[in-house]
Amino acid sequence: MNPAFSVIFLTTLIGVGQGLLLALFTQQSYALFDLLPQQEARFYGWGALLALLFTVAGLIASFFHLGRPERAWRSAAQWRTSWLSREVIALPAFMGVLFLYGMTHLTGFDPVLLTLPSGLGIHATVMLGGIATVMAFALFVSTGMVYACMRFLQEWHSPLTVINFILLGGASGFTLAAFYAALVAPAQAGFFAGWALIITLLGLLGRGASLWRNARLKPKSTLQTAIGIKHPRIVQTAQGAMGGSFNTREFFHGKSESFLARVKVVFLLLAFAFPALLVVLDLSSPSTALLGCAFISQFVGLLAERWYFFAEARHPQNLYYRGVS
Amino acid sequence: MTQLALVIDLNVCVGCHACVTSCKEWNTSGSAGPLCDENPYGANPTGTFFNRVQTFEIGQYPNTGTVHFPKSCLHCEDPPCVPVCPTGASYKRKQDGIVLVDYDKCIGCKYCSWACPYGAREFDEKQKVMKKCTLCVDRIYDNSLAEIDRKPSCVKACPASARLFGDIHDPESAVSQAIRENAGYVLMPEWGTNPANHYLPRRKTNMKIHEDELERSDNPLKVDGLLPKPGKNEPTLDDFS
Numbered sequence: 001m002n003p004a005f006s007v008i009f010l011t012t013l014i015g016v017g018q019g020l021l022l023a024l025f026t027q028q029s030y031a032l033f034d035l036l037p038q039q040e041a042r043f044y045g046w047g048a049l050l051a052l053l054f055t056v057a058g059l060i061a062s063f064f065h066l067g068r069p070e071r072a073w074r075s076a077a078q079w080r081t082s083w084l085s086r087e088v089i090a091l092p093a094f095m096g097v098l099f100l101y102g103m104t105h106l107t108g109f110d111p112v113l114l115t116l117p118s119g120l121g122i123h124a125t126v127m128l129g130g131i132a133t134v135m136a137f138a139l140f141v142s143t144g145m146v147y148a149c150m151r152f153l154q155e156w157h158s159p160l161t162v163i164n165f166i167l168l169g170g171a172s173g174f175t176l177a178a179f180y181a182a183l184v185a186p187a188q189a190g191f192f193a194g195w196a197l198i199i200t201l202l203g204l205l206g207r208g209a210s211l212w213r214n215a216r217l218k219p220k221s222t223l224q225t226a227i228g229i230k231h232p233r234i235v236q237t238a239q240g241a242m243g244g245s246f247n248t249r250e251f252f253h254g255k256s257e258s259f260l261a262r263v264k265v266v267f268l269l270l271a272f273a274f275p276a277l278l279v280v281l282d283l284s285s286p287s288t289a290l291l292g293c294a295f296i297s298q299f300v301g302l303l304a305e306r307w308y309f310f311a312e313a314r315h316p317q318n319l320y321y322r323g324v325s
Numbered sequence: 326m327t328q329l330a331l332v333i334d335l336n337v338c339v340g341c342h343a344c345v346t347s348c349k350e351w352n353t354s355g356s357a358g359p360l361c362d363e364n365p366y367g368a369n370p371t372g373t374f375f376n377r378v379q380t381f382e383i384g385q386y387p388n389t390g391t392v393h394f395p396k397s398c399l400h401c402e403d404p405p406c407v408p409v410c411p412t413g414a415s416y417k418r419k420q421d422g423i424v425l426v427d428y429d430k431c432i433g434c435k436y437c438s439w440a441c442p443y444g445a446r447e448f449d450e451k452q453k454v455m456k457k458c459t460l461c462v463d464r465i466y467d468n469s470l471a472e473i474d475r476k477p478s479c480v481k482a483c484p485a486s487a488r489l490f491g492d493i494h495d496p497e498s499a500v501s502q503a504i505r506e507n508a509g510y511v512l513m514p515e516w517g518t519n520p521a522n523h524y525l526p527r528r529k530t531n532m533k534i535h536e537d538e539l540e541r542s543d544n545p546l547k548v549d550g551l552l553p554k555p556g557k558n559e560p561t562l563d564d565f566s
Contacts, residue, residue, distance in 0.1 A: 067431075227524075
């Protein structure tokens with residue numbers, strides 16, 4: 001496929017937003033059970049708004065993908081069959097709950113909604129955080145399934161696609177949370193950094209597994225099945241267009257194999273190796289700058305990762321556009 | 326249930342592109358608006374087409390064959406492009422199985438084109454919506470046309486009659502018979518899309534002539550045996566009557 005930058009930014013930016021919410025609510029859940037000190041409401045509130053900022057940026061990026069953005073509201077219609085439609089619903093729903101989660105923290109309107117048998121009171125922020133967590137996962141699954149559901153794009157048609165969207169979004173969110181905590185609540189930075197390291201390494205495992213799988217894929221379609229002529233040697237001499245067509249522009253990245261190999265190395269270094277190293281350094285000697293660099297490196301690395309994710313998918317329609325004489 | 330479709334005979338197609346130009350002419354002139362072109366007279370002309378003819382060379386010189394391969398939407402019976410559409414702009418008509426795009430609902434997200442393994446859909450770069458073959462739905466039901474003209478534009482244009490049009494669910498239709506009797510096949514059957522359009526393969530007509538068939542067995546000059554048996558090159562009664 002030819003990577004579209006609008007979609008690259010959409011999926012990476014909302015991934016950061018989702019991961020940041022998951023990080024904040026993880027800390028709040030720990031605090032609920034007195035495993036970590038409860039932070040001031042401002043910490044969660046501004047953190048949630050920071051996550052919201054990323055999702056808004058992702059939403060804006062997504063509009064650049066549309067030929068007719070003024071009709072975008074129509075895309076919520078086919079949620080029964082279309083994962084894209086489900087994503088379109090899940091994103092604003094997540095953003096709405098995220099906003100409420102942040103505002104309940106910032107305004108201090110946080111009544112106890114119910115009391116557990118153990119006597120533990122569940123506040124509105126905990127309830128909203130729980131709902132936002134569920135929505136974050138629903139959005140991860142929708143985003144991943146947009147790609148994983150297409151059976152003839154064999155590189156994407158795997159549970160690893162969804163798992164990697166969750167892990168990579170989670171990793172970047174926790175890394176940002178560590179940086180955010182280092183700025184405003186330094187005592188908590190280690191907690192987030194530890195999780196960021198774990199999820200980054202899990203992400204490397206998941207992405208490595210999909211790279212390993214994709215390198216061994218055997219394409220189901222061949223030129224023989226594409227035109228239905230059973231001969232081992234078929235050479236295309238005309239494509240039906242001389243100046244290219246939508247088919248030659250949309251489905252191939254136009255870069256060389258060696259360029260792809262370089263992008264792969266770049267994203268493995270920037271998205272996984274450098275952030276993991278910087279976070280390990282931060283864990284031994286805490287430093288805000290290290291965590292800031294870790295997040296920037298990981299985000300840039302994930303942009304490259306997402307570019308590669310699109311570029312590595314070989315669309316069977318390219319069989320019809322192999323050459324001209 | 327009706328399933329309208331094209332049957333394209335690769336044994337007959339000569340690659341003249343008349344179906345391409347005729348399709349473009351009809352579909353750029355309709356009420357749905359033009360099929361936009363960019364640089365039509367420039368160095369790299371490109372534009373929106375519903376139908377293209379590609380050419381493939383099969384085999385190794387000197388044993389080669391050239392196959393011209395017309396390619397358009399196959400109107401799959403289980404179209405993967407339809408359920409993925411977030412707006413419902415892509416749909417398959419129940420009454421005749423034609424897969425269509427509602428240009429007024431399309432948001433131009435291109436997701437349906439990703440979901441088509443055949444690359445049958447083309448994004449119109451000026452109107453910013455996805456377009457594809459309509460089987461000339463604005464023509465085949467037009468009662469103001471003579472009945473013989475109520476066919477897709479490409480079918481009408483083909484000088485070699487390589488394109489047949491009809492209901493492949495009706496076993497007595499010309500298309501069903503053509504598929505049945507000439508080993509009609511579908512493209513990329515491995516994806517289970519069940520395309521409605523079929524292709525008829527290249528085929529050679531061979532006739533085996535046995536030695537005794539070269540000689541007329543009931544030649545009266547030879548039958549009665551009274552006259553000396555004439556040679557094979559001698560005239561027979563047929564040569565005089």
